[in-house]
Protein backbone atom coordinates (compact mmCIF):
# COMPACT_ATOMS: atom_id res chain seq x y z
CA UNK A 409 0.00 0.00 0.00
CA UNK A 410 1.44 3.37 -1.08
CA UNK A 411 4.91 1.91 -1.53
CA UNK A 412 6.40 4.76 -3.56
CA UNK A 413 5.28 7.39 -1.05
CA UNK A 414 6.60 5.31 1.86
CA UNK A 415 9.95 4.85 0.16
CA UNK A 416 10.41 8.56 -0.48
CA UNK A 417 9.43 9.59 3.04
CA UNK A 418 11.72 6.99 4.56
CA UNK A 419 14.65 8.18 2.46
CA UNK A 420 14.03 11.76 3.56
CA UNK A 421 13.86 10.84 7.23
CA UNK A 422 16.96 8.69 6.98
CA UNK A 423 18.90 11.75 5.89
CA UNK A 424 17.46 13.75 8.77
CA UNK A 425 18.42 11.11 11.28
CA UNK A 426 21.90 10.96 9.87
CA UNK A 427 22.32 14.71 10.02
CA UNK A 428 23.08 14.71 13.74
CA UNK A 429 22.37 18.34 14.42
CA UNK A 430 19.33 19.85 12.79
CA UNK A 431 19.02 23.39 11.60
CA UNK A 432 16.16 25.36 10.19
CA UNK A 433 17.92 24.88 6.87
CA UNK A 434 17.92 21.12 6.77
CA UNK A 435 14.39 20.94 8.15
CA UNK A 436 13.29 23.15 5.28
CA UNK A 437 15.12 20.93 2.80
CA UNK A 438 13.42 17.83 4.07
CA UNK A 439 10.03 19.53 4.05
CA UNK A 440 10.61 20.29 0.40
CA UNK A 441 11.19 16.58 -0.17
CA UNK A 442 8.08 15.61 1.79
CA UNK A 443 6.08 18.08 -0.26
CA UNK A 444 7.40 16.59 -3.49
CA UNK A 445 6.65 13.05 -2.31
CA UNK A 446 3.06 13.96 -1.45
CA UNK A 447 2.49 15.72 -4.76
CA UNK A 448 3.89 12.74 -6.63
CA UNK A 449 1.48 10.54 -4.70
CA UNK A 450 -1.28 12.69 -6.21
CA UNK A 451 -2.34 14.35 -2.98
CA UNK A 452 -4.43 17.48 -3.58
CA UNK A 453 -2.04 20.46 -3.81
CA UNK A 454 -3.98 22.60 -1.36
CA UNK A 455 -3.93 19.76 1.14
CA UNK A 456 -0.17 19.41 0.66
CA UNK A 457 0.35 23.11 1.22
CA UNK A 458 -1.59 23.14 4.47
CA UNK A 459 0.07 19.93 5.61
CA UNK A 460 3.59 21.21 5.09
CA UNK A 461 2.75 24.52 6.77
CA UNK A 462 1.45 22.78 9.87
CA UNK A 463 4.42 20.40 10.09
CA UNK A 464 6.83 23.28 9.66
CA UNK A 465 5.10 25.33 12.30
CA UNK A 466 5.50 22.52 14.80
CA UNK A 467 9.00 21.57 13.71
CA UNK A 468 10.79 24.87 13.63
CA UNK A 469 11.23 25.86 17.18
CA UNK A 470 13.56 25.39 20.09
CA UNK A 471 11.75 22.32 21.31
CA UNK A 472 12.69 20.24 18.31
CA UNK A 473 16.11 21.68 17.55
CA UNK A 474 17.37 21.24 21.09
CA UNK A 475 15.79 17.84 21.68
CA UNK A 476 18.01 14.80 22.00
CA UNK A 477 16.81 13.16 18.83
CA UNK A 478 15.62 15.93 16.54
CA UNK A 479 15.23 13.62 13.51
CA UNK A 480 12.95 11.39 15.51
CA UNK A 481 10.98 14.44 16.67
CA UNK A 482 10.30 15.50 13.10
CA UNK A 483 9.06 12.03 12.20
CA UNK A 484 6.78 12.17 15.20
CA UNK A 485 5.36 15.49 14.05
CA UNK A 486 4.79 14.22 10.50
CA UNK A 487 3.12 11.12 11.93
CA UNK A 488 0.81 13.24 14.09
CA UNK A 489 -0.09 15.54 11.21
CA UNK A 490 -0.78 12.58 8.91
CA UNK A 491 -3.16 11.19 11.49
CA UNK A 492 -4.92 14.55 11.64
CA UNK A 493 -5.16 14.65 7.86
CA UNK A 494 -6.75 11.21 7.78
CA UNK A 495 -9.39 12.21 10.29
CA UNK A 496 -7.78 11.72 13.72
CA UNK A 497 -9.92 8.87 15.03
CA UNK A 498 -11.76 5.94 13.51
CA UNK A 499 -15.45 6.65 12.89
CA UNK A 500 -17.61 3.55 13.25
CA UNK A 501 -20.59 2.63 11.08
CA UNK A 502 -24.09 3.40 12.34
CA UNK A 503 -25.05 0.73 14.87
CA UNK A 504 -27.44 -2.06 13.91
CA UNK A 505 -29.99 -1.21 16.57
CA UNK A 506 -33.29 -1.06 14.72
CA UNK A 507 -35.25 -3.62 12.87
CA UNK A 508 -34.16 -2.92 10.23
CA UNK A 509 -31.17 -0.59 10.08
CA UNK A 510 -30.63 0.59 6.48
CA UNK A 511 -27.30 1.11 4.75
CA UNK A 512 -27.36 2.64 1.28
CA UNK A 513 -24.29 2.09 -0.92
CA UNK A 514 -23.59 4.44 -3.82
CA UNK A 515 -20.78 5.50 -6.12
CA UNK A 516 -19.60 5.65 -9.71
CA UNK A 517 -19.58 2.72 -12.10
CA UNK A 518 -17.12 -0.01 -11.24
CA UNK A 519 -16.01 1.61 -7.99
CA UNK A 520 -16.80 -1.55 -6.00
CA UNK A 521 -20.37 -0.97 -4.72
CA UNK A 522 -21.75 -4.45 -5.27
CA UNK A 523 -18.61 -6.04 -3.83
CA UNK A 524 -18.88 -3.79 -0.78
CA UNK A 525 -22.53 -4.80 -0.28
CA UNK A 526 -21.42 -8.44 -0.17
CA UNK A 527 -18.57 -7.59 2.21
CA UNK A 528 -20.88 -5.73 4.59
CA UNK A 529 -23.38 -8.60 4.52
CA UNK A 530 -20.66 -11.10 5.36
CA UNK A 531 -19.21 -8.91 8.12
CA UNK A 532 -22.58 -8.60 9.87
CA UNK A 533 -23.53 -12.19 9.25
CA UNK A 534 -20.38 -13.17 11.13
CA UNK A 535 -21.63 -10.94 13.95
CA UNK A 536 -24.84 -12.97 14.00
CA UNK A 537 -26.97 -10.31 12.33
CA UNK A 538 -29.44 -11.00 9.55
CA UNK A 539 -28.73 -8.90 6.44
CA UNK A 540 -30.80 -8.44 3.28
CA UNK A 541 -29.08 -7.59 0.00
CA UNK A 542 -31.27 -5.40 -2.20
CA UNK A 543 -30.70 -5.09 -5.95
CA UNK A 544 -31.49 -1.47 -6.81
CA UNK A 545 -29.33 -1.28 -9.91
CA UNK A 546 -31.61 -1.84 -12.87
CA UNK A 547 -29.35 -0.06 -15.37
CA UNK A 548 -27.05 -2.94 -16.03
CA UNK A 549 -28.91 -6.17 -16.80
CA UNK A 550 -26.26 -8.37 -15.17
CA UNK A 551 -26.17 -6.33 -11.96
CA UNK A 552 -29.13 -8.04 -10.29
CA UNK A 553 -27.68 -11.45 -11.06
CA UNK A 554 -24.22 -10.40 -9.77
CA UNK A 555 -25.69 -9.47 -6.39
CA UNK A 556 -27.76 -12.65 -6.29
CA UNK A 557 -24.64 -14.77 -6.87
CA UNK A 558 -22.83 -12.92 -4.09
CA UNK A 559 -25.79 -13.32 -1.73
CA UNK A 560 -26.01 -17.04 -2.45
CA UNK A 561 -22.31 -17.54 -1.92
CA UNK A 562 -22.61 -16.33 1.68
CA UNK A 563 -26.16 -17.58 2.24
CA UNK A 564 -27.74 -14.19 2.69
CA UNK A 565 -31.23 -13.24 1.50
CA UNK A 566 -31.57 -11.32 -1.74
CA UNK A 567 -34.39 -8.91 -2.69
CA UNK A 568 -35.49 -7.70 -6.11
CA UNK A 569 -38.73 -6.67 -7.83
CA UNK A 570 -38.85 -7.18 -11.58
CA UNK A 571 -40.18 -4.21 -13.56
CA UNK A 572 -40.06 -1.69 -10.69
CA UNK A 573 -37.96 1.42 -10.27
CA UNK A 574 -35.15 1.56 -7.66
CA UNK A 575 -36.95 3.84 -5.14
CA UNK A 576 -39.91 1.48 -5.07
CA UNK A 577 -37.76 -1.66 -4.90
CA UNK A 578 -35.88 -0.20 -1.92
CA UNK A 579 -39.07 0.96 -0.21
CA UNK A 580 -40.62 -2.50 -0.57
CA UNK A 581 -37.39 -4.11 0.64
CA UNK A 582 -37.53 -2.14 3.89
CA UNK A 583 -41.18 -3.14 4.37
CA UNK A 584 -40.25 -6.77 3.71
CA UNK A 585 -37.39 -6.49 6.23
CA UNK A 586 -39.71 -5.13 8.92
CA UNK A 587 -41.93 -8.18 8.58
CA UNK A 588 -39.16 -10.73 8.32
CA UNK A 589 -36.88 -9.88 11.24
CA UNK A 590 -34.07 -8.57 9.07
CA UNK A 591 -31.45 -6.60 11.04
CA UNK A 592 -29.72 -4.81 8.20
CA UNK A 593 -30.97 -3.80 4.74
CA UNK A 594 -28.13 -3.13 2.30
CA UNK A 595 -29.10 -1.20 -0.84
CA UNK A 596 -26.89 -1.75 -3.90
CA UNK A 597 -27.59 1.25 -6.13
CA UNK A 598 -26.68 1.89 -9.76
CA UNK A 599 -23.50 3.60 -10.88
CA UNK A 600 -22.75 5.99 -13.72
CA UNK A 601 -19.56 6.87 -15.52
CA UNK A 602 -19.81 10.42 -14.18
CA UNK A 603 -21.87 12.20 -11.59
CA UNK A 604 -25.03 13.26 -13.43
CA UNK A 605 -28.39 14.71 -12.54
CA UNK A 606 -30.39 11.63 -13.37
CA UNK A 607 -28.33 9.53 -10.97
CA UNK A 608 -28.50 12.08 -8.18
CA UNK A 609 -32.28 12.39 -8.50
CA UNK A 610 -32.64 8.62 -8.33
CA UNK A 611 -30.41 8.40 -5.27
CA UNK A 612 -32.28 11.25 -3.58
CA UNK A 613 -35.56 9.40 -4.13
CA UNK A 614 -34.17 6.13 -2.76
CA UNK A 615 -32.95 8.06 0.25
CA UNK A 616 -36.31 9.72 0.82
CA UNK A 617 -38.16 6.42 0.60
CA UNK A 618 -35.89 4.45 2.92
CA UNK A 619 -34.37 6.99 5.36
CA UNK A 620 -31.05 5.16 5.53
CA UNK A 621 -28.99 5.20 8.73
CA UNK A 622 -25.83 5.19 6.69
CA UNK A 623 -25.20 6.47 3.16
CA UNK A 624 -21.84 5.13 2.07
CA UNK A 625 -19.97 6.36 -0.95
CA UNK A 626 -17.53 3.90 -2.47
CA UNK A 627 -14.53 5.80 -3.84
CA UNK A 628 -12.00 3.97 -5.98
CA UNK A 629 -8.61 4.79 -4.46
CA UNK A 630 -6.88 3.97 -7.75
CA UNK A 631 -8.45 7.02 -9.40
CA UNK A 632 -6.69 9.53 -7.15
CA UNK A 633 -8.03 13.06 -7.27
CA UNK A 634 -11.04 12.02 -9.38
CA UNK A 635 -12.23 10.00 -6.41
CA UNK A 636 -11.86 13.09 -4.23
CA UNK A 637 -13.93 15.24 -6.61
CA UNK A 638 -16.63 12.59 -6.84
CA UNK A 639 -16.78 12.33 -3.05
CA UNK A 640 -17.13 16.09 -2.80
CA UNK A 641 -20.07 16.14 -5.22
CA UNK A 642 -21.83 13.26 -3.51
CA UNK A 643 -21.31 14.86 -0.14
CA UNK A 644 -22.79 18.13 -1.31
CA UNK A 645 -25.69 16.60 -3.25
CA UNK A 646 -26.90 13.70 -1.17
CA UNK A 647 -25.29 14.10 2.21
CA UNK A 648 -23.30 10.91 2.38
CA UNK A 649 -22.44 9.84 5.92
CA UNK A 650 -19.21 8.04 5.16
CA UNK A 651 -16.65 7.17 2.51
CA UNK A 652 -15.38 3.69 1.79
CA UNK A 653 -12.04 3.63 0.01
CA UNK A 654 -11.92 0.68 -2.35
CA UNK A 655 -9.04 -1.05 -4.14
CA UNK A 656 -6.52 0.07 -1.56
CA UNK A 657 -4.74 -3.22 -2.19
CA UNK A 658 -3.79 -2.21 -5.72
CA UNK A 659 -1.06 0.22 -6.61
CA UNK A 660 -2.99 3.28 -5.52
CA UNK A 661 -0.53 6.07 -4.84
CA UNK A 662 -2.20 7.47 -1.76
CA UNK A 663 -3.62 10.70 -3.16
CA UNK A 664 -7.27 9.79 -2.64
CA UNK A 665 -6.77 8.43 0.85
CA UNK A 666 -4.77 11.43 2.00
CA UNK A 667 -6.98 14.13 0.49
CA UNK A 668 -10.55 12.89 0.74
CA UNK A 669 -11.17 13.64 4.39
CA UNK A 670 -9.59 17.07 4.30
CA UNK A 671 -11.39 18.11 1.10
CA UNK A 672 -14.84 16.67 1.80
CA UNK A 673 -14.89 16.75 5.63
CA UNK A 674 -16.70 13.41 5.39
CA UNK A 675 -15.11 10.60 7.45
CA UNK A 676 -13.54 7.57 5.79
CA UNK A 677 -15.16 4.62 7.55
CA UNK A 678 -13.91 1.51 5.79
CA UNK A 679 -11.09 0.31 3.60
CA UNK A 680 -11.75 -2.28 0.93
CA UNK A 681 -8.53 -4.15 0.35
CA UNK A 682 -9.19 -6.95 -2.13
CA UNK A 683 -11.68 -8.81 -4.25
CA UNK A 684 -12.52 -11.44 -1.64
CA UNK A 685 -15.57 -10.77 0.52
CA UNK A 686 -13.48 -10.89 3.69
CA UNK A 687 -11.17 -8.12 2.42
CA UNK A 688 -12.76 -5.29 4.39
CA UNK A 689 -11.14 -3.34 7.22
CA UNK A 690 -12.29 -0.51 9.49
CA UNK A 691 -10.40 2.65 8.61
CA UNK A 692 -7.99 3.73 11.33
CA UNK A 693 -6.16 7.01 10.65
CA UNK A 694 -3.36 6.16 13.06
CA UNK A 695 -2.69 2.75 11.62
CA UNK A 696 -2.59 4.01 8.04
CA UNK A 697 -0.25 6.86 9.02
CA UNK A 698 2.05 4.30 10.64
CA UNK A 699 2.00 2.10 7.57
CA UNK A 700 2.80 5.04 5.31
CA UNK A 701 5.81 5.93 7.45
CA UNK A 702 7.02 2.31 7.42
CA UNK A 703 6.34 1.89 11.13
CA UNK A 704 4.26 -1.22 10.52
CA UNK A 705 0.82 -1.83 11.88
CA UNK A 706 1.09 -4.25 14.72
CA UNK A 707 -2.47 -3.57 15.91
CA UNK A 708 -4.02 -4.74 12.64
CA UNK A 709 -1.71 -7.75 12.61
CA UNK A 710 -2.80 -8.76 16.08
CA UNK A 711 -6.45 -8.25 15.12
CA UNK A 712 -6.01 -10.43 12.06
CA UNK A 713 -4.43 -13.07 14.26
CA UNK A 714 -7.27 -12.84 16.75
CA UNK A 715 -9.89 -13.22 14.04
CA UNK A 716 -8.21 -16.20 12.48
CA UNK A 717 -6.29 -17.95 15.23
CA UNK A 718 -7.79 -19.64 18.17
CA UNK A 719 -6.19 -18.13 21.28
CA UNK A 720 -6.38 -21.26 23.41
CA UNK A 721 -4.62 -23.14 20.62
CA UNK A 722 -1.95 -20.46 20.43
CA UNK A 723 -1.22 -20.71 24.15
CA UNK A 724 -1.11 -24.50 24.01
CA UNK A 725 1.33 -24.27 21.14
CA UNK A 726 3.52 -21.87 23.06
CA UNK A 727 3.72 -24.25 25.97
CA UNK A 728 4.62 -27.10 23.69
CA UNK A 729 7.28 -25.01 22.04
CA UNK A 730 8.92 -24.05 25.29
CA UNK A 731 8.95 -27.62 26.52
CA UNK A 732 10.43 -28.57 23.15
CA UNK A 733 7.62 -31.03 22.73
CA UNK A 734 6.42 -29.79 19.45
CA UNK A 735 6.61 -32.04 16.43
CA UNK A 736 5.86 -31.93 12.72
CA UNK A 737 2.12 -32.30 13.37
CA UNK A 738 2.21 -29.04 15.33
CA UNK A 739 4.32 -27.49 12.64
CA UNK A 740 1.68 -28.26 10.01
CA UNK A 741 -1.03 -26.86 12.25
CA UNK A 742 0.95 -23.59 12.70
CA UNK A 743 1.40 -23.27 8.95
CA UNK A 744 -2.33 -23.69 8.44
CA UNK A 745 -3.16 -21.03 11.02
CA UNK A 746 -0.75 -18.51 9.57
CA UNK A 747 -1.99 -19.12 6.03
CA UNK A 748 -5.52 -18.24 7.14
CA UNK A 749 -4.30 -14.71 7.88
CA UNK A 750 -3.32 -13.97 4.29
CA UNK A 751 -0.26 -13.92 2.04
CA UNK A 752 2.98 -13.94 4.00
CA UNK A 753 4.49 -10.85 2.44
CA UNK A 754 1.51 -8.63 3.24
CA UNK A 755 1.61 -9.89 6.83
CA UNK A 756 5.33 -9.18 7.11
CA UNK A 757 4.80 -5.58 6.03
CA UNK A 758 2.68 -4.96 9.10
CA UNK A 759 5.58 -5.78 11.42
CA UNK A 760 7.35 -2.58 12.46
CA UNK A 761 10.64 -2.26 10.63
CA UNK A 762 10.06 -5.36 8.55
CA UNK A 763 8.97 -3.39 5.50
CA UNK A 764 12.42 -1.87 5.23
CA UNK A 765 14.36 -4.92 6.32
CA UNK A 766 12.59 -7.07 3.76
CA UNK A 767 12.81 -4.61 0.92
CA UNK A 768 13.30 -6.52 -2.29
CA UNK A 769 13.13 -9.85 -0.48
CA UNK A 770 10.57 -12.07 -2.07
CA UNK A 771 8.94 -14.27 0.53
CA UNK A 772 9.32 -17.78 -0.78
CA UNK A 773 5.77 -19.12 -0.52
CA UNK A 774 6.90 -22.04 -2.67
CA UNK A 775 9.51 -22.96 -0.04
CA UNK A 776 6.74 -23.11 2.52
CA UNK A 777 4.62 -25.28 0.21
CA UNK A 778 7.61 -27.59 -0.26
CA UNK A 779 8.03 -27.99 3.49
CA UNK A 780 4.35 -28.79 3.86
CA UNK A 781 4.54 -31.37 1.06
CA UNK A 782 7.49 -33.10 2.70
CA UNK A 783 5.77 -33.23 6.09
CA UNK A 784 2.61 -34.58 4.49
CA UNK A 785 4.61 -37.46 3.02
CA UNK A 786 5.66 -38.54 6.52
CA UNK A 787 3.66 -41.10 8.47
CA UNK A 788 1.96 -39.93 11.66
CA UNK A 789 4.61 -41.78 13.68
CA UNK A 790 7.37 -40.00 11.80
CA UNK A 791 5.74 -36.62 12.32
CA UNK A 792 5.42 -37.26 16.04
CA UNK A 793 8.94 -38.61 16.37
CA UNK A 794 11.19 -37.20 13.66
CA UNK A 795 14.22 -38.89 15.24
CA UNK A 796 13.07 -42.19 13.77
CA UNK A 797 13.49 -40.91 10.21
CA UNK A 798 16.48 -42.87 8.95
CA UNK A 799 18.03 -43.12 5.50
CA UNK A 800 15.44 -45.36 3.90
CA UNK A 801 12.55 -43.37 5.36
CA UNK A 802 14.12 -40.19 4.03
CA UNK A 803 14.26 -41.72 0.56
CA UNK A 804 10.60 -42.71 0.72
CA UNK A 805 9.52 -39.26 1.94
CA UNK A 806 11.58 -37.57 -0.78
CA UNK A 807 10.01 -39.66 -3.54
CA UNK A 808 6.52 -39.31 -2.05
CA UNK A 809 6.68 -35.51 -1.98
CA UNK A 810 8.52 -35.09 -5.25
CA UNK A 811 11.64 -33.68 -3.58
CA UNK A 812 15.27 -34.66 -3.17
CA UNK A 813 16.65 -36.42 -0.11
CA UNK A 814 18.72 -33.29 0.35
CA UNK A 815 15.56 -31.20 0.76
CA UNK A 816 14.26 -33.66 3.38
CA UNK A 817 17.58 -33.50 5.20
CA UNK A 818 17.50 -29.74 5.17
CA UNK A 819 14.04 -29.61 6.66
CA UNK A 820 14.99 -32.06 9.41
CA UNK A 821 18.11 -30.05 10.19
CA UNK A 822 16.07 -26.86 10.49
CA UNK A 823 13.52 -28.61 12.63
CA UNK A 824 16.06 -29.96 15.10
CA UNK A 825 17.80 -26.58 15.28
CA UNK A 826 14.47 -24.93 16.04
CA UNK A 827 13.65 -27.51 18.67
CA UNK A 828 16.99 -26.86 20.34
CA UNK A 829 16.44 -23.12 20.29
CA UNK A 830 13.02 -23.42 21.89
CA UNK A 831 14.40 -25.87 24.41
CA UNK A 832 16.98 -23.30 25.47
CA UNK A 833 14.34 -20.58 25.52
CA UNK A 834 12.19 -22.69 27.79
CA UNK A 835 15.09 -22.96 30.17
CA UNK A 836 15.64 -19.24 29.99
CA UNK A 837 19.06 -19.60 28.40
CA UNK A 838 18.42 -17.16 25.60
CA UNK A 839 18.89 -13.63 26.84
CA UNK A 840 16.64 -10.96 25.41
CA UNK A 841 14.04 -13.50 24.41
CA UNK A 842 11.79 -13.55 27.45
CA UNK A 843 9.31 -16.27 28.14
CA UNK A 844 5.98 -15.23 26.82
CA UNK A 845 7.44 -13.28 23.95
CA UNK A 846 5.74 -15.64 21.56
CA UNK A 847 2.28 -14.84 22.78
CA UNK A 848 0.12 -12.69 20.55
Ligand SMILES: Nc1nc2c(ncn2[C@@H]2O[C@H](COP(=O)(O)OP(=O)(O)OP(=O)(O)O)[C@@H](O)[C@H]2O)c(=O)[nH]1
Nearest residue numbers: 517518519520521522523599654655680681682683
Ligand atom coordinates in the same frame (compact mmCIF):
# COMPACT_ATOMS: atom_id res chain seq x y z
N1 LIG B 1 -8.51 -5.32 -6.01
C1 LIG B 1 -9.72 -4.96 -5.64
N2 LIG B 1 -10.75 -5.11 -6.50
C2 LIG B 1 -11.97 -4.72 -6.10
C3 LIG B 1 -12.21 -4.18 -4.81
N3 LIG B 1 -13.53 -3.89 -4.73
C4 LIG B 1 -14.08 -4.26 -5.90
N4 LIG B 1 -13.15 -4.76 -6.75
C5 LIG B 1 -13.32 -5.24 -8.14
O1 LIG B 1 -13.74 -4.15 -8.95
C6 LIG B 1 -14.63 -4.59 -9.95
C7 LIG B 1 -15.94 -3.81 -9.88
O2 LIG B 1 -16.58 -4.11 -8.65
P1 LIG B 1 -18.15 -4.03 -8.42
O3 LIG B 1 -18.40 -4.31 -6.99
O4 LIG B 1 -18.87 -4.83 -9.42
O5 LIG B 1 -18.37 -2.49 -8.73
P2 LIG B 1 -19.74 -1.69 -8.83
O6 LIG B 1 -19.46 -0.34 -8.29
O7 LIG B 1 -20.84 -2.45 -8.24
O8 LIG B 1 -19.90 -1.61 -10.42
P3 LIG B 1 -21.24 -1.23 -11.25
O9 LIG B 1 -22.35 -1.97 -10.61
O10 LIG B 1 -20.94 -1.68 -12.63
O11 LIG B 1 -21.38 0.24 -11.17
C8 LIG B 1 -14.82 -6.07 -9.72
O12 LIG B 1 -13.99 -6.77 -10.59
C9 LIG B 1 -14.39 -6.28 -8.26
O13 LIG B 1 -13.90 -7.58 -8.05
C10 LIG B 1 -11.09 -4.03 -3.92
O14 LIG B 1 -11.17 -3.54 -2.78
N5 LIG B 1 -9.87 -4.44 -4.39
Ligand SMILES: [Mg+2]
Nearest residue numbers: 521522545551
Ligand atom coordinates in the same frame (compact mmCIF):
# COMPACT_ATOMS: atom_id res chain seq x y z
MG1 LIG C 1 -22.70 -3.00 -9.00
